Structure formats: structure tokens, C-alpha cells
Amino acid sequence: MNWARMQDALVHRAPEALSVHLLMVVITIGIAVAIALPLGVILTRPRYKKLSMIVMNVMNLLQTVPGLAVIALVMPFLGLGLKPTIVALSVQGLLPIARNTIAGIYAVGPDVKEAALGMGMSHRQILYEVELPLAMPIILAGIRTSTVYVVSVGTLAAYIGGGGLGDLIVTGLAMFWTEFLLVGAGLGALLAIVLDRTLAYVEFRITPPGLGS
Amino acid sequence: MIELREVSKVYPGQSAPAVDNLSMTVEKGETCVLVGPSGCGKSTTLRMINRMIDTTAGTILIDGKDIRQSDPDKLRMDIGYVIQQIGLLPHRSVAENIAIVPRLHGWPKDRIKKRVDELLTLIGLDPEESRHKFPSQLSGGQMQRVGVARAMAVDPPIMLMDEPFGAVDPIARNHLQDEFLRLQKEMKKTICFVTHDINEAIKMGDRIAIFSAGQLVQYGTPQEILSKPTNDFVKDFIGLDRVVKILSLFHVKDVARRTICTAGESELPNVAGKMRDLGADTCFVLDNGGRAAGFITWEDIAKHGDSAASETMQQIVAGRKKAFVQELVLLRDALSLMLELDTEHLGVMDGNRITGAISLRDIRKHASKKEGE
Incomplete structure (x- = not known):
């Protein structure tokens, strides 16, 4: 163990790598939510129900492509840097969110929807006032899964110049610097845990009080 | 007044109609109980009145106006609707649940609050105590009461009730029936009430409509139904204690x-x-x-x-x-x-x-x- 190198990794490299990584995750999840949530909602509407099988299968397929391969695949089209990384990660982050949105909305009891409709609520009002609030805990669980996944796959961004904690790991591997490996991997794990716990707390807080917790 | 004229409903993919050329009138202020074995078309009929299901043929008029001329959401806002599963919104408090329809009507907040308290008192719940409770904190009977209160919130002239007391235990059911009869005596609403229990029909109905396989077999007052069943189906449906049931119509x-x-x-x-x-x-x-x-x-x-x-x-x-x-x-x-x-x-x-x-x-x-x- 080389303390000077450890210090270098922790003090000079880690802050930037961590903030880039965090930025990457936040933007990626933002995009993934912005796409997957409406998509999930649309796929539960009666008119598009038939489509949902196809879309879900395509997404399942996308999900089986290894993270590294997706990152490698975007490079020829979008080049190097943070942007292509975010595109690649967003694609990977879609599935858990869309899947949970659909599952969450389907889990809303038919009796509740029947009563809401029977009282004269429009489909839009039912979506915003009944379906989404009741599905929210499940949707958030999907976002959590996605977030943890993106934190880990995000380390591969270093290969296409995306930066982040992957830089430390790649450098560590190339130079046989255990200290860099430890700092990169350790902070990655820590970030995943912190984000996971934070979202779990949010999930707990926004679970409607009437639903047993 | 609710008028059904030669109404039919055929569900897609089914050859036999669920409701077959049905004509009947429910007079203003009367409770009409639709009764029959499961699959006889009684619920379908009820749900066609507030357009939860659209008719395949025929016309339904409410106070002389064809329901197809109204926007379905607007139509439903003016018709109380109670279902067996109640369907209280689990993430909303008792007060918020009752306030749904008044809110859709755009009532001001203080008017809604007053009405909620009034209804809670009417159904025998203490407003202070139960206003902020969530449905999961209520008993089955209390939930059903809140369901009824919710349906009555804007005092709609018409109420549709689909086995409203079917999911509560017999003692609570009896209690709810009595309470509802007492309320109805004052409210004089036009009510369509679906049940499969002939005893409930006899107890609750000013008129009883007996359904079988999508058709209206007999329509009349409880006494007419009990004393003059039109055919063996009605007779069987009423049961062997038909004459004893007549005795339950009199005091x-x-x-x-x-x-x-x-x-x-x-x-x-x-x-x-x-x-x-x-x-x-x-x-x-x-x-x-x-x-x-x-x-x-x-x-x-x-x-x-x-x-x-x-x-x-x-x-x-x-x-x-x-x-x-x-x-x-x-x-x-x-x-x-x-x-x-x-x-x-x-x-x-x-x-x-x-x-x-x-x-x-x-x-x-x-x-x-x-x-x-």
C-alpha cells in the first residue's frame, strides 16, 4: 500500500470523479424517468395494452445486452465523452422503471377504479388522483433498482471517456495501483448504498398514509 | 324517473345477449330492486344506466332525457353509485373520500367541509373522530357507510347500488338495511338496487324486478311478486317459504x-x-x-x-x-x-x-x- 498514492487518489482524483459520477447518474435517471414513466403509463391505457407486450419484450431484450456492450455500441455513433455515456446508460435504466410503472398501475384495485369512474372522475383524474399515487411506491422501487444499476454500470463509462469513478478503476487496473482500485470501487459501492437508502426513505415517506407500511 | 326502452346488451364475443330487449320504468322516489341469479343481467342493467357499460340497442331515459346526450363523466357526477367492494380510495381520508364528488362539482371548501360533517353524522359516525381516519382503519360496516355517504354527497336524485351490503356480515347488513330504509323514507331518492338475495329485495324494494338469463321475468311490488309469481322460475327463486315471506311484508x-x-x-x-x-x-x-x-x-x-x-x-x-x-x-x-x-x-x-x-x-x-x- 502506497500512502502517497492513496492520498493522491482520495484527495486529488476522487472528488471530481465522484461528482462526475453522481452527475452522470442523476442526469441518466432523470432521462430514464422522463421516458419510462410516461411510457409505462401509456402502455397501461386500454388503447395501447396490446402494444405493452411488444414494448416490454424489446426492453427486456435491451436489458440483456451487457452494459459494456451498450457503451461500446454507442461510441461509433455518438463518439466519446459524457454525453454518449448518458445515452447508453439511459437506455439501460429504462426497463426497471417502465416495468414497475406498469406493475404498479395494474396493482391498483379494479374496485377503486370502478368507484372512481362511477363517481364521475375522468380518466385523466383517475390517473393523477388514483392510479399514480397508489402506484408510486412501486414506481419508486423501480427507480431505485435503476439507480443502483446505473451507478455500477456507470463505472464502465471510463472506457469511452465518460469519466466518473470508472477513471480511477481503469487507471488502477492499467497501472496495477490497488489504491486507485480501492478508492474507485469503494466509492462506487458507497454511492450505490447511499442513493439506495435515500430513495428507500423517499419511498417510505411518500407511501400514502392509508396504505399499510 | 328512469326509463329503459327495449334495451339490449351483447358483450363482444358472446352470442347470447346479457340483457335482452328490456323495457321497464323506475318511478321517481321509488326503490327498485333488480334481483336474480348471477349472470342474469341485473348488474349489466344497472351499469348501463350510468354508462359504465354502453347499450348495444335501445334507449335509456333519465327524467325524459336520453343518457347518450350527456357526457358520461357529467352524467355519473349526478348519479350516486355504490358498489359491493365499496372502492374507497385507500390513500385518502374518510373526509376526502366523501368530498370527491362535491370537489368534482367545484364546491367551495367550507361548503364541502360542512357537508362532510353532516353526512358523517347522518351515517352515525362522529365527525371529529372519523374525519381523518383512513379506510383501512374502519370496520367493514363503517366502510360501507362511508361508501353510501360518498354516493349521497351532492344529494343526487338517483342512486345506483350494486349489492351494496353484500360484503358485510349478516348482523351489520341487517343494521345497514334498516338505516338505509330510514334514510330513504326522508330522502325519497330514485334508487336502483341490485342484489341476489330475494329477502333483501323484499325488504328494500318498493318494486322488485326479477331477472333470468337477460330477461325481465316479473316486475311488481313485493306483494305482487310473492302472491302471484308469474312462473315456476319466480316461484323457485322465491323459495318454498313463499307464504311465510308474505308475512314479512306486514306488521x-x-x-x-x-x-x-x-x-x-x-x-x-x-x-x-x-x-x-x-x-x-x-x-x-x-x-x-x-x-x-x-x-x-x-x-x-x-x-x-x-x-x-x-x-x-x-x-x-x-x-x-x-x-x-x-x-x-x-x-x-x-x-x-x-x-x-x-x-x-x-x-x-x-x-x-x-x-x-x-x-x-x-x-x-x-x-x-x-x-x-
Whole structure:
């Protein structure tokens, strides 16, 4: 163990790598939510129900492509840097969110929807006032899964110049610097845990009080 | 008034219509109970009235206006809707649940709050205590009450109720039925009520519509249905105790004989003469406090003789201490009490006051008369 190198990794490299990584995750999840949530909602509407099988299968397929391969695949089209990384990660982050949105909305009891409709609520009002609030805990669980996944796959961004904690790991591997490996991997794990716990707390807080917790 | 004209519903992929060329009218202020075995089309019919299901053919008019001319959401906002599963929004408090329809109508907040409290009181829940509760904190009976209150929130003239009390236990159901009858007496809403329980239909309905395989088999008052079932299906559906059910349409006060003869305990030896003078066939014997201790009937006198020992008479009187019913008891329940006590006579009271007498023969005569009507 080389303390000077450890210090270098922790003090000079880690802050930037961590903030880039965090930025990457936040933007990626933002995009993934912005796409997957409406998509999930649309796929539960009666008119598009038939489509949902196809879309879900395509997404399942996308999900089986290894993270590294997706990152490698975007490079020829979008080049190097943070942007292509975010595109690649967003694609990977879609599935858990869309899947949970659909599952969450389907889990809303038919009796509740029947009563809401029977009282004269429009489909839009039912979506915003009944379906989404009741599905929210499940949707958030999907976002959590996605977030943890993106934190880990995000380390591969270093290969296409995306930066982040992957830089430390790649450098560590190339130079046989255990200290860099430890700092990169350790902070990655820590970030995943912190984000996971934070979202779990949010999930707990926004679970409607009437639903047993 | 709700009018159905030659209404049919065929579900896609099914050859037999769920509702077949149905025409019927529910008068303003009446409770019409749609009853029949499952799959007979009664729920479909109900749900076509608020356009939860669209008709395949025919017209439905509410107060003369074709429901297809109204926007479905607007139409439903003006029709109370109660379902068996209740469907309270689990993430909203009791008050918020009741406030849904007033909110859709755009009522101001203070008016909604006032109305919610009013309704909670009406359904027997303490507003302070239950306003902020969530549905999961209520019992089944309370939930169903909130469901009914929610449907009545904007005081809609029409209510549709699909087995509203089907999911609660029998005691709570009975209670809810009584409460609802009491409310309806004042509210005079036009109600369509679906059930598969003929007893509930008899109890709740001003009119009963019996359905079988998508068709209206018979439509009439409970008494008409019970006394003149149009065919064997209706007869079977009502059950073998059809005539006993007729008895549940009438109260003791409808049959009781009003000639009242009373005597103190010391007058026991002279009761026969007293009864003869008054033309009464029952003589109530009062205890020292002036309360009814029991009674003597002609049959007792015929059996034991005019001059029976007063001890024998006293025993007979004492044996009838419990043989009294209130005027508002159903004839069916009076009959049950007779069987239970192994007696053919009951005294009739209104509170603590003796108001008449009723005998098995009276009930029998009444039943056969009503059956013949």
C-alpha cells in the first residue's frame, strides 16, 4: 500500500470523479424517468395494452445486452465523452422503471377504479388522483433498482471517456495501483448504498398514509 | 324517473345477449330492486344506466332525457353509485373520500367541509373522530357507510347500488338495511338496487324486478311478486317459504284485533262474563302494578270451564308472561314467537301499552287472503 498514492487518489482524483459520477447518474435517471414513466403509463391505457407486450419484450431484450456492450455500441455513433455515456446508460435504466410503472398501475384495485369512474372522475383524474399515487411506491422501487444499476454500470463509462469513478478503476487496473482500485470501487459501492437508502426513505415517506407500511 | 326502452346488451364475443330487449320504468322516489341469479343481467342493467357499460340497442331515459346526450363523466357526477367492494380510495381520508364528488362539482371548501360533517353524522359516525381516519382503519360496516355517504354527497336524485351490503356480515347488513330504509323514507331518492338475495329485495324494494338469463321475468311490488309469481322460475327463486315471506311484508298492527278486555288478578273468576260482555276473545290480566301479566283466551275457558280454579287460571296467565309482541314487529317474527312459545295467541303492545291481540288464526287468514289477492 502506497500512502502517497492513496492520498493522491482520495484527495486529488476522487472528488471530481465522484461528482462526475453522481452527475452522470442523476442526469441518466432523470432521462430514464422522463421516458419510462410516461411510457409505462401509456402502455397501461386500454388503447395501447396490446402494444405493452411488444414494448416490454424489446426492453427486456435491451436489458440483456451487457452494459459494456451498450457503451461500446454507442461510441461509433455518438463518439466519446459524457454525453454518449448518458445515452447508453439511459437506455439501460429504462426497463426497471417502465416495468414497475406498469406493475404498479395494474396493482391498483379494479374496485377503486370502478368507484372512481362511477363517481364521475375522468380518466385523466383517475390517473393523477388514483392510479399514480397508489402506484408510486412501486414506481419508486423501480427507480431505485435503476439507480443502483446505473451507478455500477456507470463505472464502465471510463472506457469511452465518460469519466466518473470508472477513471480511477481503469487507471488502477492499467497501472496495477490497488489504491486507485480501492478508492474507485469503494466509492462506487458507497454511492450505490447511499442513493439506495435515500430513495428507500423517499419511498417510505411518500407511501400514502392509508396504505399499510 | 328512469326509463329503459327495449334495451339490449351483447358483450363482444358472446352470442347470447346479457340483457335482452328490456323495457321497464323506475318511478321517481321509488326503490327498485333488480334481483336474480348471477349472470342474469341485473348488474349489466344497472351499469348501463350510468354508462359504465354502453347499450348495444335501445334507449335509456333519465327524467325524459336520453343518457347518450350527456357526457358520461357529467352524467355519473349526478348519479350516486355504490358498489359491493365499496372502492374507497385507500390513500385518502374518510373526509376526502366523501368530498370527491362535491370537489368534482367545484364546491367551495367550507361548503364541502360542512357537508362532510353532516353526512358523517347522518351515517352515525362522529365527525371529529372519523374525519381523518383512513379506510383501512374502519370496520367493514363503517366502510360501507362511508361508501353510501360518498354516493349521497351532492344529494343526487338517483342512486345506483350494486349489492351494496353484500360484503358485510349478516348482523351489520341487517343494521345497514334498516338505516338505509330510514334514510330513504326522508330522502325519497330514485334508487336502483341490485342484489341476489330475494329477502333483501323484499325488504328494500318498493318494486322488485326479477331477472333470468337477460330477461325481465316479473316486475311488481313485493306483494305482487310473492302472491302471484308469474312462473315456476319466480316461484323457485322465491323459495318454498313463499307464504311465510308474505308475512314479512306486514306488521302485527295490520292484523291485531283491537278489542281490549282487561282484568285484575282478583277478577279472574269473572273474566268469562267480562269477555262475553265486551265481545273480546282475549282478556289481559294485569298485575298489581297495572302491567300485563298475561292473558286468558276463550280456548282456555272452553278447556277448563267457566269456573275453573283460579290457581289453574293464574298458572295459565303466568305462562303467557312472554307472549307479547310490539305492534311494529313483522307478522313473520310474530309467527316465529308463537312457535317458540308453543302458543296460538300473543298480546300486542305499543311500548308498555296493551293495544290488542293476535292469534295464529288471524295470521293464517291474513296470509291466505293476501296470497289470493
